[in-house]
Amino acid sequence: MGAFESFADFLAMNGYAFYVWLSYGLAFLLIVALFLWSKWQRKSIEQEIVQQQQVRNIRQQQVNSEMKL
Amino acid sequence: MFKWLHPYAKPEKAYQLSLAFQRFFMPLAICGLIVGCIWGLVFAPTDYQQSDSARIMYIHVPAAIWSMGVYMSMGIAGFCALVWQIKLLEISVLAMAPIGAAFTAIALFTGSLWGKPMWGTWWVWDARLTSELILLFLYMGVFALFQSFDDKRTGAKAACILAVIGMINVPIIHYSVEWWNTLHQGASITKLDKPSIAPSMLWPLLINIVSVLCLFIxxxxxxxxxxxxxxxxHRKWVLEILGK
Known part of the structure; x- marks a missing residue:
């Protein structure tokens, strides 16, 4: 398999397994965390805007009904 | 060209264009990173001096290159935002800062994990490592300045000024390995003559460098x-997009 004799050799990374796999793992985790955080920000701002709009609609209805009285 | 660009200064056009770009570049980045990492981890030859610890290079180098590249684009955007008072560019600075910080953090700890087996130490206070750490603090400072004023525009302006001033650090990082004695090796591919790295290692590296650029975009x-x-x-177009 590629530069390695076996899958076990690949995992062992010639004794550097800890350093290689930890750096790949942490890099992956950090990118995923950034992605999830950006998604969460997007969702919360969407909800905020929709709520603002609902509040505005309710106020508008109140003003309209007061005008009729 | 400016006639073509002009409609995109409208926020709703910019919004649509940026989402279209995101849909195009995200799959490209993911596919590229999968190919580049598997190539680098499995098929690239083992380094004759550093053995398999050299495989950290395939994420360390792209992250380090773009930690500087992101800062340059952020600084230029901040400069233009200040000079021409463009609000969309201020927003782009805010969008870029955490991404650059993430790339810088990746470059720092992969470097640390590479340094431990090869140099015998996790960290030294030499020019390359220290200036890269300062870059991380600059990113954090830019992001924090946006949040630290009650008036959003004042915060954005302060953050842009810091982004512009901080650009002085980027050439310092790049040339730190030439100007000072350091444990860190010199440039292998970002120099003008032929890259001093075997093609069998250069290809997966280049794929990852391009993929990280796509990821950044x-x-x-x-x-x-x-x-x-x-x-x-509070604008109408936002409500139209979200309200439906």
């Missing part, structure tokens, strides 16, 4: 769109 566009919604939350 995709993330920036996505975060830019979010921040644009926040900044324009």
């Amino acid at each position: 995709a993330f920036t566009c996505y975060r830019f769109a979010t921040e644009l919604l926040r900044a324009e939350s």
Whole structure:
């Protein structure tokens, strides 16, 4: 398999397994965390805007009904 | 060209364009990173001096290159935002700062994990490592300045000024390995003559460098769109997009 004799050799990374796999793992985790955080920000701002709009609609209805009285 | 660009200065056009860019570059980045990492981890030859610890290079180098590249684009965007008072560019600076910070953090700890077996130490206070750490603090400072004023525009202006001033650090990082004695090796591919690295290692590295650029573009566009919604939350076009 590629530069390695076996899958076990690949995992062992010639004794550097800890350093290689930890750096790949942490890099992956950090990118995923950034992605999830950006998604969460997007969702919360969407909800905020929709709520603002609902509040505005309710106020508008109140003003309209007061005008009729 | 400016005639073609002009409609995109409108926030809703910029929003749509950035989401279209994100949809294009995100799959490209993911596919490229999968190919580049598997090539680098499995098929690239083992380094004759550093053995398999050299495989950390395939993420360390792209992250380090773009930690500087992101800062340059952020600084240029900040400069233009200050000079021409363009609000969309201020928002793009805010979108880019956390991405650059993430790339810098990746470059720092992969470097540390590479340094331990090869240099015998996790960290030294030499020019390359220290200036890269300062870059991380600059990113954090830019991001923090946005949040630290009650008036959003004042905060954005302060953050842009820091982004512009901080650009002085980027050439210092790049040339630190030439100007000072350091444990860190010199440049292998970002120099003018032939790259001093075997093609069998250069290819996966180049794929990852391009993929991380695509990842940066995709993330920036996505975060830019979010921040644009926040900044324009009272506008009609935002309500039309979200309300339906």
